[in-house]
Amino acid sequence: MALLDIQNIDVSYGRHLTVKDCSIELEQGQICSVVGESGSGKTTVIRAVLGLLPGGGEVTRGDIVYDGKSLLKLSKREWRALRGHDISMIFQDSGAMMNQTRLIGGSFVEYIRTHEGISKQDAWKKGAEMLSRMRLPDPDRIMRSYPFQLSGGMRQRVGIAMGMTYQPKLLLADEPTSALDVTTQAQIVRQMMELRDEYGTSIIIVTHDIGVASYMADRVVVMKDGRIEDQGNRDHILNHSENEYTRRLIAAVPSLGGKRYV
Amino acid sequence: MFEDSEVLLEARHVTRRFPTSSGKELIACNDVNLKLYRGKTLGLVGESGCGKSTFMRFLVWLDKPTEGEIIYHGQDITKLKGKALHEMRQHIQMVFQDPSTSFNPKMKIRDIVCEPLLNYHRIRRSEKDRKARELLQMVDLPGDFADRYPHNMSGGQRQRVAIARALALEPEIIVMDEATSALDVSVQETIIQLITKLQREKNITIGFICHNLGFIQSFSHQIAVMYLGNIVEVMPGDQLSQVCCHPYSKALLNAVFDTKMDFSKKIEPIKGEPPSPLDVPAGCPFQDRCEHCKDRCRHEKPVLTEIGPGHEVACHLYGKGAEA
Numbered sequence: 001m002a003l004l005d006i007q008n009i010d011v012s013y014g015r016h017l018t019v020k021d022c023s024i025e026l027e028q029g030q031i032c033s034v035v036g037e038s039g040s041g042k043t044t045v046i047r048a049v050l051g052l053l054p055g056g057g058e059v060t061r062g063d064i065v066y067d068g069k070s071l072l073k074l075s076k077r078e079w080r081a082l083r084g085h086d087i088s089m090i091f092q093d094s095g096a097m098m099n100q101t102r103l104i105g106g107s108f109v110e111y112i113r114t115h116e117g118i119s120k121q122d123a124w125k126k127g128a129e130m131l132s133r134m135r136l137p138d139p140d141r142i143m144r145s146y147p148f149q150l151s152g153g154m155r156q157r158v159g160i161a162m163g164m165t166y167q168p169k170l171l172l173a174d175e176p177t178s179a180l181d182v183t184t185q186a187q188i189v190r191q192m193m194e195l196r197d198e199y200g201t202s203i204i205i206v207t208h209d210i211g212v213a214s215y216m217a218d219r220v221v222v223m224k225d226g227r228i229e230d231q232g233n234r235d236h237i238l239n240h241s242e243n244e245y246t247r248r249l250i251a252a253v254p255s256l257g258g259k260r261y262v
Numbered sequence: 263m264f265e266d267s268e269v270l271l272e273a274r275h276v277t278r279r280f281p282t283s284s285g286k287e288l289i290a291c292n293d294v295n296l297k298l299y300r301g302k303t304l305g306l307v308g309e310s311g312c313g314k315s316t317f318m319r320f321l322v323w324l325d326k327p328t329e330g331e332i333i334y335h336g337q338d339i340t341k342l343k344g345k346a347l348h349e350m351r352q353h354i355q356m357v358f359q360d361p362s363t364s365f366n367p368k369m370k371i372r373d374i375v376c377e378p379l380l381n382y383h384r385i386r387r388s389e390k391d392r393k394a395r396e397l398l399q400m401v402d403l404p405g406d407f408a409d410r411y412p413h414n415m416s417g418g419q420r421q422r423v424a425i426a427r428a429l430a431l432e433p434e435i436i437v438m439d440e441a442t443s444a445l446d447v448s449v450q451e452t453i454i455q456l457i458t459k460l461q462r463e464k465n466i467t468i469g470f471i472c473h474n475l476g477f478i479q480s481f482s483h484q485i486a487v488m489y490l491g492n493i494v495e496v497m498p499g500d501q502l503s504q505v506c507c508h509p510y511s512k513a514l515l516n517a518v519f520d521t522k523m524d525f526s527k528k529i530e531p532i533k534g535e536p537p538s539p540l541d542v543p544a545g546c547p548f549q550d551r552c553e554h555c556k557d558r559c560r561h562e563k564p565v566l567t568e569i570g571p572g573h574e575v576a577c578h579l580y581g582k583g584a585e586a
Contacts, residue, residue, distance in 0.1 A: 182473055211521060256479065
């Protein structure tokens, strides 16, 4: 049985239909990339999975089934237990998603104590240990820092560490490397690949960087104007797709030693 | 480097120091020497904070170097003032990264693209409409867009308007600071096609800042790699992947993801992040992240040495006195 099964969902903001008839299936340990241009609805889809649609957004048709259960009918309480425990999310800039006026350690402790009844000291220790597991140097200093004191790459790794605290089965990543330099991007991509290898985490990564998407993914989903234009395994999408839009999108990706314009 | 092309602009020993509150100096550009050739593109790559934008901003007088000179048509443009500076500005124009923040949201596109022309009294007010249409058509936009506001357009269209505005005065040099980073790949491609087409037609020199080597090599004649304020390698754009040899350039190259790469290959990113530019180590700036680091790199700073045609590198592994 698939770990996550998005079945023909429509997502609307008010009267505006943003995502139409979208179906994605994900097995345990699989990585799926969702690519597309800005405004194609790719972020909306994964936000819907975590029940995090911004104001007025709702799934109006179809169903999202996680581990045999429908996610659309969960109570607030059930959501709290699931989010950050079974399903985690990494945002484009994890630092900006944290409270700017609190220490990273403070946010981390609060998060851990939401899911586990342990003392603050133990939660702090657990957080620091998680940071060092994610190979962040000097975890105690990071715990005592504010988000703005860290570089973009560090903040992103802190975000990944937080998301991975309970070894979720499903990790949703929304443009996790878009704001980073190429070298830092490579580090983060590698780290996410290792999560899959070590913990068997399934990952859905939403990105407009088709290079990153194809390096990471087993399956690639191409979205356009709120619809799934094309999906298939990586090799099929990159080399054998018959969809014209997919082919055009792939051809536009600059490639080393590829097309030169001068 | 390019026999068929003259040196249009030359930066000599350009250094920029910023004072900081702690009393230390931040060296954003350290002894940068670069040449821009007529009708060619210079791509400047590096991580954020390496000083690439700081350098390009000197060319358009958004900042002044602390030391060094920038020679353009026989004069040092960093010393220009008043009328002479005003006259010179029209020959070097700039396109910014995010076109939505570099336009006045209350101005119509017509006024945006014609403003530089009016500033230099090149056209009369009555000619604005005709000229705006002409400029918009040059960047493959319908002339009717003249009546729109910047927020009525997509990012790609706005970037085309930004290019039209920069080209309005028919400058010799255009500086583009990450001009395509905010755009989708398919739009990115069309913008690059447009830029290179206009470059061929008008023989414009372009200084392009970018952090993606894979992308910049597709349209640059010359590529300079910058690290912590220092130029570490300059190479011809068409041979990038064959000739590039500085460990940092190689690391940048390895960090490029594209659709034709070998997916089974494990990526080996360089470790860590660049040190703070406030305490740049003595010796080679790249020493702490370099796997070839030797004793010599710790105390002696490598200088740019020519090792091939149009190919210079600052690394103790290459050039004179290299240890094999």
